[in-house]
Amino acid sequence: MEIIISILAGILFATAIYNLLQKQLLRIIIGTVLLSHGAHLFILTMGELKRAKPPILIEGIKDYVDPLPQALILTSIVISFGITSLLLVLTYRAIKENKTDDMAQLRGEEHEYE
Structure with missing residues (x-):
């Protein structure tokens, strides 16, 4: 069971990093949410x-x-909800x-690199 949840946490971390590196602000926020969920699963495991x-x-x-x-x-869930609301x-x-x-x-860069 720990292996499956560890793999799921790794997938959440990878998806979060991918979203954090995007250009759109909403995807960056989704990345922070996924990162916190991955951390919750990791701590639980x-x-x-x-x-x-x-x-x-x-x-x-x-036992x-x-x-x-x-x-x-539980504390982390409350903090991540507050951070998500602020973002x-x-x-x-x-x-x-x-x-x-x-x-x-938003940074003021005139050239768009694609």
Whole structure:
């Protein structure tokens, strides 16, 4: 199970890097979202996946899941939601002011290299 989730996290990382290197602002935001989701899966995998085990210590249970990765992922989800919201608002404002979402034009580059 860890192998499958590790491969999925790697695919998410690769897709995120591809989107981060694009010219359009919306694709860059999608890249940051995918990067955070890949990080969530990676943290979950490093915490050892155990099925049907409680994340807390209860009397009589000897095998339990470490709750730290779950707490880190929950915190990371909230932070990535805030960052995504901020990026979407900044992108909307930049597109409204500059009438473009192309990063080369927003940087002020006159020549377009393709």
